Amino acid sequence: xxxxxxxxxxxxxxxxxxxxxxxxxxxxxxxxxxxxxxxxxxxxxxxxxxxxxxxxxxxxxxxxxxxxxxxxxxxxxxxxxxxxxxxxxxxxxxxxxxxxxxxxxxxxxxxxxxxxxxxxxxxxxxxxxxxxxxxxxxxxxxxxxxxxxxxxxxxxxxxxxxxxxxxxxxxxxxxxxxxxxxxxxxxxxxxxxxxxxxxxxxxxxxxxxxxxxxxxxxxxxxxxxxxxxxxxxxxxxxxxxxxxxxxxxxxxxxxxxxxxxxxxxxxxxxxxxxxxxxxxxxxxxxxxxxxxxxxxxxxxxxxxxxxxxxxxxxxxxxxxxxxxxxxxxxxxxxxxxxxxxxxxxxxxxxxxxxxxxxxxxxxxxxxxxxxxxxxxxxxxxxxxxxxxxxxxxxxxxxxxx
Numbered sequence: 001x002x003x004x005x006x007x008x009x010x011x012x013x014x015x016x017x018x019x020x021x022x023x024x025x026x027x028x029x030x031x032x033x034x035x036x037x038x039x040x041x042x043x044x045x046x047x048x049x050x051x052x053x054x055x056x057x058x059x060x061x062x063x064x065x066x067x068x069x070x071x072x073x074x075x076x077x078x079x080x081x082x083x084x085x086x087x088x089x090x091x092x093x094x095x096x097x098x099x100x101x102x103x104x105x106x107x108x109x110x111x112x113x114x115x116x117x118x119x120x121x122x123x124x125x126x127x128x129x130x131x132x133x134x135x136x137x138x139x140x141x142x143x144x145x146x147x148x149x150x151x152x153x154x155x156x157x158x159x160x161x162x163x164x165x166x167x168x169x170x171x172x173x174x175x176x177x178x179x180x181x182x183x184x185x186x187x188x189x190x191x192x193x194x195x196x197x198x199x200x201x202x203x204x205x206x207x208x209x210x211x212x213x214x215x216x217x218x219x220x221x222x223x224x225x226x227x228x229x230x231x232x233x234x235x236x237x238x239x240x241x242x243x244x245x246x247x248x249x250x251x252x253x254x255x256x257x258x259x260x261x262x263x264x265x266x267x268x269x270x271x272x273x274x275x276x277x278x279x280x281x282x283x284x285x286x287x288x289x290x291x292x293x294x295x296x297x298x299x300x301x302x303x304x305x306x307x308x309x310x311x312x313x314x315x316x317x318x319x320x321x322x323x324x325x326x327x328x329x330x331x332x333x334x335x336x337x338x339x340x341x342x343x344x345x346x347x348x349x350x351x352x353x354x355x356x357x358x359x360x361x362x363x364x365x366x367x368x369x370x371x372x373x374x375x376x377x378x379x380x381x382x383x384x385x386x387x388x389x390x391x392x393x394x395x396x397x398x399x400x401x
Contacts, residue, residue: 028070031401035063038394042384046392049374050346052139052256054333055315058350058372060396063091068106079113117155124149129164130188132228134279134293136317141241141277142226143258144184144205159191168207169261180217181210184260197232207248207262218266222247224259236282244274254297254309254339265303273299281361289361291317303340311337327354345377365399
């Protein structure tokens with residue numbers, strides 16, 4: 001799929017004059033990108049290996065970009081309608097001509113101000129929906145994005161309620177071998193103030209099959225409970241997340257699942273699982289900032305072999321600011337696990353020199369020149385025949401806008 005024709009079609013549609021909108025309302029352009037080049041001592045490009053477990057700094061070898069366009073279609077008397085669209089582009093470092101990919105990942109309409117509570121919003125279409133992630137390991141631990149619709153930010157008691165119905169993948173144990181409809185019912189209650197600079201968000205997701213007439217789905221429906229406690233500090237933040245799940249969602253607990261795309265397998269009907277995540281960023285003095293994530297996950301009775309899965313991982317990313325625009329960044333990560341009765345373990349060390357426009361852990365764009373050491377403790381052929389480790393050097397840029 002070619003990028004330019006799709007982008008041209010979207011931009012033409014968004015820029016077409018609308019009789020109901022203020023002609024001065026600008027087209028908002030937002031996005032994200034990362035890309036670079038790396039060389040490995042094993043003779044190829046630097047590897048992208050277990051990023052979710054050992055960290056992503058100096059451990060990515062692809063080009064990825066998101067190009068978002070928003071346009072207000074109507075604005076009057078505190079009522080606003082807007083269209084939100086986004087393209088995503090991916091290209092690997094090897095066989096570049098063969099693996100380019102462009103997708104429409106967001107295309108939806110959002111409306112606010114239709115009710116007495118002016119913060120209430122309605123939406124329908126395809127959307128990145130209220131995603132929660134740990135950036136330094138590129139893991140969205142709570143992400144049910146997809147095609148759907150909902151109402152969000154309804155003031156109710158001390159917090160705000162959001163409800164949505166979103167389509168999920170169509171897979172798994174169906175008696176007639178044909179596809180059925182899988183849906184996610186998502187309910188969230190956010191903004192519960194607890195103490196100074198602390199708030200709590202609670203959520204439940206039910207992933208269920210809506211069978212066709214005469215059709216029977218062998219796999220049970222799945223439920224995922226999430227509690228997220230965010231503690232702010234004058235020098236940063238810390239977030240603790242607890243998730244508890246059954247059935248197909250239970251399998252995702254130890255495998256970095258996001259809350260969508262579950263394996264609809266009757267072998268998971270008795271599965272139960274949970275995970276605990278802690279992550280955050282704080283400043284230590286004037287020149288040091290420190291990011292970290294720690295994660296423990298467990299699931300029982302998973303799959304047809306009733307495996308008991310367990311995993312632990314930790315990543316730290318400290319940086320030292322030499323001046324307003326130059327800094328040195330270190331990232332150290334490691335994990336141990338037993339998934340589907342198979343042991344896994346590994347580690348990473350990255351040293352990077354970086355340049356940014358201004359001071360701040362989240363300051364971007366960021367240019368990085370890095371050296372990375374990767375080690376797979378359980379496998380001898382990960383990075384080549386008989387090779388359980390790799391050393392690589394490279395350059396990368398990351399940006400959002």
